[in-house]
Amino acid sequence: MTTPIACICGSVALSIQLDSVTDQSKLQLCHCNDCRMVTGQLSSSYYLLQHEPPDLDGLQEHQQSNHVSRYFCKTCGAHVFARMQPGGQFLVASGLLAAKNVPSVQAVEHWQSSETGDGGLSTLLPGIESAVTGCRLHTSTSNESPNRESITPAEYTPTSQHLRARCLCGGVEFYITKPDASSLQASSPWPDLLVPYYTGSGANPDDIKWWLRDGGTKYIAGTCVCNSCRLSSGFPIQTWAFVPKSNIFNTDGSPLTFNAGTMRRHRSSPGVYREFCSCCGATAFWHCDERPLLIDVSVGLLRANGARAEDWLEWSPNRISFAEMALSKMPPSAPFQFRGSSNYRGSRPNPRHEFTFRYQKPATSDRPLLSSKRESTPERLEGETKPGLKFAELSTLSDSEEAEMDMSDDSDGERPRKRRALALDGPQETAPAPPAPKWSNPDPYTALPPPAETTNKRVDVVKLIRKARLDIAAKTDETDAVKQNSDFISLGMSFEPEIPQSNAPDNAPRGPKAQEVLDPAIASRKRTREDEIKGYSRKTGKPASRFNYDGSVIDQWKPLSQETGTPWFEGTPVSLHVGTQLHNEILSFYHWAKPQEFEHIVRADLVNRLETAFQQRYHNVSIRAFGSFASGLYLPTADIDLVLLSHTFLRTGVRTFGERKGQIYAFSAFLKSTNIAVPNSIECIASARVPILKYVDKLTGLRVDLSFDNDSGLIANETFQKWKTQYPMMPVILAVIKQFLLIRGLNEVPTGGLGGFSITCLVTSILQHLPQGHMQPNLGTILLDFFNFYGKQFTYDKLAIRMDPPGFFNKSADHVKQGYYFGNPDRLTIEDPNNRDNDISGGTKEIGLIFRAFSNAHTALRNRMEYLALVQGSNKSILEPIIAANFDEYIEQRFQLRQVFMAEERFARYRESPPPPPPPGSPPANRASPPPPPPVDGSRSPLSAPSVQRPAKKPKTKSKGTKSEPEDISSDEAPGPDAKSAKARKGETRRQLCQERAARLKRLRPDLKKLPNTLSLRQARRHAGYETDEQMNADLDSREQKLLASA
Structure with missing residues (x-):
């Protein structure tokens, strides 16, 4: 039976046939150094194919050694196939398999975890250690890739201030530094790793620097099982470390530059980017426009003392990012998506919610409160059988302490409570055997541990991961730093970091520019002193x-x-x-x-x-x-507050406009047809207590707020x-x-x-x-x-x-x-x-x-x-x-x-x-x-x-x-x-003209530095090097025409 596979960009869309003799009941995760460095992950997972793939022309081949070749997508970097020589046996990356034809996984088998130094992902994911000395793609020393580099143990010293990162071929190479004062400059909402997005907002109004751990000496790291990561890498589990961009450097010490050298960029969703090596296909970075100063670094590239790099990273044990996708807690029709406003972004280059992934809200009938777990009636109809349990009850998993553990959080608005340690050897009750499900993905969080064909209950893998992690923590010595609360970071207003602050130079960039599409007429008229295109005027009061x-x-x-x-x-x-x-x-x-x-x-x-x-x-x-414009007391960049009054409201005071949302959207459509507003600047706020229609005027670039019958x-x-x-x-x-x-x-x-x-x-x-x-x-x-x-x-x-x-x-x-x-x-x-x-x-x-x-x-x-x-x-x-x-x-x-x-x-x-x-x-x-x-x-x-x-x-x-x-x-x-006096009025006009002359010269001559805010004709000629006023006017007019033409 054929199985379709596809990567996230759609460039790879094939049908393959898995080898029937392969033990498909085991998901085999390889932790060897080669697999980690060539994929950027902490592990790789492949299935054997029965035949050679039908098409390899659209894939990039990386010759790992004389015996192993890997194939990945040229566009998004997803690993697709691997080929072994001699024999020409092909394998397919397990994360790309389509939902309906995924084999039923019964167990996890870890290969080559001894090479990790600390167990790698195997300590977080319970499974069986394979007796095989090497994975199918394991490369012997004599057949290693010529670009493969051995890192000496001296580079792994915990006191080192630099941690190197390198893919297998060496095309992507950089290093990160320990947290410092610059690490506090980034801002970001809470990630799904710490605050589940399906339970509420991830907003971080207090601007807590959650990516810094252990007293500001380590970065936080975690696992992700979202669909985008799976289809972008080709493997079921992605591991990320959250590192500020200011702490990532090229090997020569210069700040990190994306999309340089062999590094290639793929936009996996609007405003979200992923970098990978175009030579070997290793996943490198994840970042987005909304939080550009905080970067997700693929942990598999780090050359540390142990694959988990725990001298540098603190792993979050309580949650897997977007675990609800793997556990099918959310409707399959509502995957996460990056939500940015395509019409009206406001004036902020950095909006306060930065990046957010959100599930669409489930229907009312799908809420946990209305999903009763009891039988629908006390008596069942004749011949009606009780369906098998889809999920095991919490009470059947462990002793009484497990009842205190909030695993899936059935409440709609509360965040998960802190998990308590679980005992694996507690008394177990048997439950009716559920039917073996057809899993949508060979993801261990979706399919493992397996439901047995006997009367054994179904085990929740996410719980097993947490239990394994917490059991390890329970065995630590009484002097554990966690027990002593030495990593406590106060969230009070009086918190001052111990690392001394350093101010940026005065001429440093003030932050990323908003990537909004400007109307050519507006863009041609508004530029900064560096001759960069400016957005619409900042709305007064919305910094x-x-x-x-x-x-x-x-x-x-x-x-x-x-x-x-x-x-x-x-x-x-x-x-x-x-x-x-x-x-x-x-x-x-x-x-x-x-x-x-x-x-x-x-x-x-x-x-x-x-x-x-x-x-x-x-x-x-x-x-x-009304407002500041009607009163005549507005600042130059203030918006205009207007109200649309209907004839009925003017006569009787009864509101006609703005009472229904449909009217607001109809007004928006009409305004769009008039060509008054800048395209994509119209925003409807129809659900507010006072509905408002916002837009930017095309002629003047001014912002307008239009209300109705108020x-x-x-x-x-x-x-x-x-x-x-x-x-x-x-x-x-x-x-x-x-x-x-x-x-x-x-x-x-x-x-x-x-x-x-x-x-x-x-x-x-x-x-x-x-x-x-x-x-x-x-x-x-x-x-x-x-x-x-x-x-x-x-x-x-x-x-x-x-x-x-x-x-x-x-x-x-x-x-x-x-x-x-x-x-x-x-x-x-x-x-x-x-x-x-x-x-x-x-x-x-x-x-x-x-x-x-x-x-x-x-x-x-x-x-x-x-x-x-x-x-x-x-x-x-x-x-x-x-x-x-x-x-x-x-x-x-x-x-x-x-x-x-x-x-x-x-x-x-x-x-x-x-x-x-x-x-x-x-x-x-x-x-x-x-x-x-x-x-x-x-x-x-x-x-x-x-x-x-x-x-x-x-x-x-x-x-x-x-x-x-x-x-x-x-x-x-x-x-x-x-x-x-007329003399005073004339002087005021002269000052205004001098200010406008200086502003024009700054805009059209960015090569002139440190121009004053006012310039007379003589001063303007002297600063700009013109001999006559006519020469200056002709040159500036020509430059302005070129700007208009280029816009």
Whole structure:
């Protein structure tokens, strides 16, 4: 009878016939050195063939010796056949056999385990040691391959800091080093080896370095029996060691380079790659795009003192990766798969869940709770026989202690408990003999130990492996390090590794780039200073890396060493008084960061284009803006929050859109047909409490969030406009606080940060409790009050904030009976001014870290001010310690929007017009002028008691900044004594042009290093080596055309 075989790539798809005289009841695993080095596994397994294979043309042959040849797939590296001489007998790799024709395996037989030095895989997999001196493919010393290398015992010393790895032919050769400080830089979710994926998420929110063991001196290793590993190698059991990429080096000491020399790469699934030797077929590495800094190394290549390399590796005894596949616990129609978002990946080069394999959830009827093990009725029908047991009961396997062992975990949500030691000699009860199954694979975890034809019970091989491992552990001496808990690693926040940390150089790469497919128009306009194609603009508040636990600036926002990180400080008016200097610098930052006219116009046009498209398809719909764009207080890279309102909702308030998932997907399909969105950027979040449609605008590259029939954002915007009228200084302070949280990754609720409306409420609450009068407070004093009050005085676990009327109330449980206790006692609570029953800040789980950052900011500002007050004439930024950052993203985004504004014909009428209209959905701006600021005496403004405060009357006067009095903030022009003059406006335009000129030169001339952020025409010519302006413009235009053509 013929048996089909196939590798994972499909290049090998043949029908073979097994030798009928072969003892197919035994799975023979060879552990000899040749088999381990030529396969990369700890063992190999073959079956004899009756005839020569029908086709060998598509396979790569490796002449191992004069008597042995091996054949493997050229594409994926799976071992397929082996041939023995003389006689020409062929063998087939056991892992490639198809499901229906696999022989019934009755036992495991280990060959040549003595060559391993420590038993190799045989100690983990119980079986019979063969009396044969060598396997069928064992190569004698006289017939060894000329490329085979003998490693001296000196290289196996446990104290060695290098562990060599080499395939049989020597084409793949490298070495790994002991764990060091760089080993902690990788991040990864829990592997299936430690947390079964079918029981729950493998997320690692605490970023535990699980691959380091034994006090950070060893790497973890384990076995895998998944289908991909089996079909990629050709053998049933794969062994992997988890090693950071920073600890893997080429033989010359250079960092490891994949796909070099004889090493070949195969993509086994989207974003997942495997390397193998194209000369001998040895499996080398497994890695993926989602966790590129942690590599799976094939243990069979390691040249250590023993095949298991236990001087370097600690083996995980409690689980085999994806054992459920081998044990048929999961439905065969739902194999594991790599899940990555093909449509919308966000802006993170390293998403926080990195690589994940997930089973599809089984049907409700397949859940263990509904799979009763008792008979369906107390009485059986006549002639009906009881079916044989598919799996033996736990109670029939060992003594009473085995009942405590959670082998397969029938619960749907709990993780397996720690296994207890089992006794192999306990009393056994007999069970009805199950029928001999037809196994789908000669995998020992699928087919072994065998069900006997007698009345013996069926034995679970996975349990036997664990029992064998635990029995060995039980026999160890009382001084065992495990018993002494010497490998304990604390998971507390105060954990500090003993290995000294080393910082990367300033010019080091900041991480892998996201491999998303960009629209050519977007890619051609957006490039980094190294002339690398950038993705779409980072969504404000969703950092590429997780926030730091000390509240410091995250990596992608840290300023470069040659930059100050304070581009706004150049135009700040100088003052002799440090308080006035802080006031003026806050104003400078606000005017530098606030939206410019063309940004308003381009964003408003995006809303109009989208509304026109929807109105052509859906009758009487309206699209309104809310959030930061509607309020006019958004940062340059912020997304646009929109809401689609149906005619019925506008008239009656009854929701029509977004009530059914089908509507959201229909809107997505329609948006895709309009050619408004970048292809593959549309993402539907239809199952959320507030359904959202996300996409990236094709013309501008801006991110858009579209919700449906929800006016809560519009109402909140009206409240914001009212507060803005009452407290004109609120937008200025708000801009600083938003930037402070953004560069620390603490400004998005989904990641535990503080949302935009919550930040607005905190700033407004401070202003509500300041003494009211005709004199405007100093902005520096307000900022210090904000950081001091929330960072050092406010107790969020006891007090909640009420906005209308202004005040605070106690969150203690004593008030539950009075009916107004709500909110989480462990989080910040702010009563929604538009809905008394809603807590708008309940999702901020990192509020403790945020308030500690506020406290540190207050201390940093006070120290900076005291220092500058002592150093007379020092022209340095006061805000630098708290908001200095790398603002290239802002400059690039504005440059891109300005290009769109200048190039598109639809904006021609605006290019010569006064200021643009306000964003859609926002009320008319209030033209009233705030009162002039008072003189600064250096003292803090005390916060008043929590009580209702009447808004101050609007004064009619303004004042200019002097040495003793800060500048009035009511003007929309840049700060300075002559803020309203045409000369100041011209200077601001000149600075903007210089910034854009520098950004363009960096983008088109990557060969020029360390260019400043602003360049005049003369400076640009001097740095770039042009003689005239015409020559420079012609060359840059030519380079830009080439970039557009190449994109």
